[in-house]
Amino acid sequence: MSVKSSLERLKMQIRRESSDSEEDNAANKPPQSRGEVKASPAFYQFDKFPEYKEFTTMEWYLDKEKYPRTQFLKRLSASDATVNLEGREMINYSTYNYLGLAGDARVKEAAKRAVDTFGTSTGSGRSITGEIELHRAFETEICEVLGTEDAVLSVGGYSTNTFAIGYLCRNKDLILYDELIHNSALAGCKMTAARRIGFPHNDYEALEALLAENRGKFERVLILVEGVYSMDGDIPALPRLIDIKRRYKALLMVDEAHSFGIIGPNGLGVTDYFDFDPHDVDIYFGSLSKSFGTCGGYIAGPGPLIAMLKYFAPGVLLYGAAPTPANTAAGLESLRIMRAEPERARRLVDNARYFIERAKAAGLDTYNSHDSAVVPLMCRDSELALWLSMALFVQGICVYPMLHPIVPRDKSRLRFFINTFHTHEQLDYTIQCIVDNLRVAPKSKGVF
């Protein structure tokens, strides 16, 4: 290199560095020197966000109607068929703890033993020393029950569902989901660049029409359904879905949050309720927060699927901590109890049938619920659903309204989670209170 060109390079470098330091100086100057940007306060002040307005409107409405606050109350007992809320004993229709296992002495003991052995945390992700024998034991046993090749246990139900779907679909793929699918699945759909289309609830003609029109335009096609729908308490026709997915070379994923532990002669979910080869469902998702009485989520299915999720799917195991020893031990012990004591699930489904029968005899609308623990009581008006839940609350019955946007306004309802330990007296009392309240219900004012 000549002396001249070396000098030129040096000058250029000095020029570049001095202009960098000018920029640095500018960045440190007070903001007014750059002028103020115009933007609506609705974009940078939380109290101006429309979402916050929605909250204040609801608060205003509750105050206006002199309704008691029923959310975020302090619970002073286990959440079973009854619950103690801020010192008040109530009949409880709001617990996921369908089988009463969250308070079972054996489950609590297993959780305590795990804490004594492994501590309160796994300390890291599973692949880097977070793994404990209980994780694998749970996965092995859930596979035994479902008849799947492998499974992966993760820290949260919602996140497992979301991140598994989010990982599996790409921009050349299509997701067809039942329009009543849970928000965690929708969140997974939104994470992907895949095309997403909802089909009307349980409408397999519509699903097939979508497949006929679109299958050829996409690579992977994922169909999302639930084993028991969390709002309506009904069950999809899985054998029919399996036939469709086979013919269109699609993947079928079933969310078993509300079906595992409940439906089927032994309460062991869709593979127990229906007669099909377990390999015909490609992906089983389950939540440990419902019948398992703890917290966590799993995916079960073919070995290659689980290998990919374990090693590569962010949020399933990667980039996050492992399920805690206590949660894992509780889930495993609950699974063993479910297998050994199918009468828990049977009693639960019998209770739900009894409740539906009595409700229908009293002229109430429990919509499409059958064979499950989820029973909606249709009000079809938001104000009525809210009013009825408040009236029942005052009478010692804890049940929450499902309102827009969780369900469409004309499908507002109370959602009853029936429990294996509800007594017929409690169920009868509840129906009687509903009937009596509806006789004196105020007319809806159309406020929301």
Ligand SMILES: Cc1ncc(COP(=O)(O)O)c(C=O)c1O
């Ligand atoms: C159908 C369904 N899927 C997934 C989830 C998320 O599970 P988790 O409560 O374990 O986060 C829920 C929770 O309510 C659910 O109802």
